[in-house]
Amino acid sequence: MSAEYATFGLAPAMRAGGVLANGDYQVHRDFVDFIVNGRPLLFQLADLDAVSPLASDIPPAIFTTHVRRLLLEAEAPLHDGRYVIYGCPECEGLECGAVTAVIDRVGDEGEDYVWRDFAWQTSDHADLELNGYRGIGPFRFRGGEYREELGRLLEGVGPDSGRRRVLLIGARVALLAKLAAALRTIGIGAEIAADAAGVPEEELRTYGAVAFGRAVPERTRDAVRAAFEGAGVEVAYVDGLAPIVPLLVAQIEYALDRSPRAQRRLTRLVLSGDAVVTEVTSTCRVRLTAYRVDRLLRTRVHEVLDAVLEPGEHRVALPGKSQFVVARTPDSVLVSSPGSP
Incomplete structure (x- = not known):
């Protein structure tokens, strides 16, 4: 040996x-x-x-x-x-x-x-x-x-598994119900609330993330943050990009990722004009999905790529005017929108 x-x-x-x-x-x-x-x-x-x-x-x-x-x-x-x-x-x-x-x-x-x-x-x-x-x-x-x-x-006796839960706060109850159901389906606990007022500190400590709908006013966001800070709980905060359940799930998945950034396989995702640029650190399967909401508020989805990519940077053309792109590898997920880094 x-x-x-x-x-x-x-x-x-x-x-x-x-x-x-x-x-x-x-x-x-x-x-x-x-x-x-x-x-x-x-x-x-x-x-x-x-x-x-x-x-x-x-x-x-x-x-x-x-x-x-x-x-x-x-x-x-x-x-x-x-x-x-x-x-x-x-x-x-x-x-x-x-x-x-x-x-x-x-x-x-x-x-x-x-x-x-x-x-x-x-x-x-x-x-x-x-x-x-x-x-x-x-x-x-x-x-x-x-x-x-x-x-x-x-x-x-094992890694911390008690914070694989997310608190959903927003005005569109029907959308939040669909999002909560989707999260529970993939193994993430989710609860819906108008705010965090009156929630016991021991319950706040079970959450790993808080997701806000776009219509949630700033005073409510501030109050929620203050409640978690008062309980001494550090959570990730997610600002929902659009009323698209798979997109919101991807945002929450990213927020719950506790792996060291230096050891992630998917390291970059940037929208650049009519293309998306992604970067991986090792050979792996990458899925790229583009989303947009049309003028009639209908969700349009396009599977851009599903392939095994070699390490490095890859530029992939996008269909039409994609507003959001989700990149997935087996171990990680990234979300990008116009103007995001």
């Missing part, structure tokens, strides 16, 4: 949920990702829509079991001593496919950990010749660093 070490860390990440233009939806998942040599390991696996076993919405006992498996304090869940590193974001079925690896203790006294023989696995046994990830690993981690990072999760 090579003596060369890799660094090991953990960071918040999400699988971006959303309501798609065709009416389909994908579930929002918060999880803890593995940071290897300063970069999310998931990004090294190219175009993969997956989450680690360290997801925030699983019961604490199961979460603890997953952590102890990575520490080799619990039995491997798969044959040949293999552990799930990333799995399907919609279910836990191996038939959907999972990235697995062997985890060993190495060193004179077994002080270090090694992740090796990465493979895409869809049945009880992994076929390294057919489905092995060539060029990924082996990674040798210093035992102290490795145990310290995972130990923090055991101390807190």
Whole structure:
């Protein structure tokens, strides 16, 4: 085994949920990702829509079991001593496919950990010749660093999942009801209110974002902000761009993203004349959807792009006069409108 070490860390990440233009939806998942040599390991696996076993919405006992498996304090869940590193974001079925690896203790006294023989696995046994990830690993981690990072999760028994809720404030009750239903469908809690007056502080602490409708007066916005500040709660504030549910869902998804900006795959989205410019940091699937509201207040939607893009900047032509564009990768979402940076 090579003596060369890799660094090991953990960071918040999400699988971006959303309501798609065709009416389909994908579930929002918060999880803890593995940071290897300063970069999310998931990004090294190219175009993969997956989450680690360290997801925030699983019961604490199961979460603890997953952590102890990575520490080799619990039995491997798969044959040949293999552990799930990333799995399907919609279910836990191996038939959907999972990235697995062997985890060993190495060193004179077994002080270090090694992740090796990465493979895409869809049945009880992994076929390294057919489905092995060539060029990924082996990674040798210093035992102290490795145990310290995972130990923090055991101390807190999982990542913070209590603030995956949004407070919706606006005048158009019918629109807010549709938005709340869409958010709940993808796994984000949502409540509708006229303001935050009289809401107990313990309830305010459960929200991660507040979304304002365009007609909400400034005095109401100020009062809501004051209520959260008085409760010592830091939340993200979203100003709705237009009465378009998929667009508003995307804005809220972005606001709830707790992953470090330096470790996001989708880093830029700018409307520029009759085109949109987007930038990604690693190879991944990108969906671009354009929205506009016509003179009769009807929503017009156009799927601009659905393709796997290489790292770098990409310029894509837009149909007509698009007012808003939503960009999605498996792990993140960005929204842009004319005049936005």
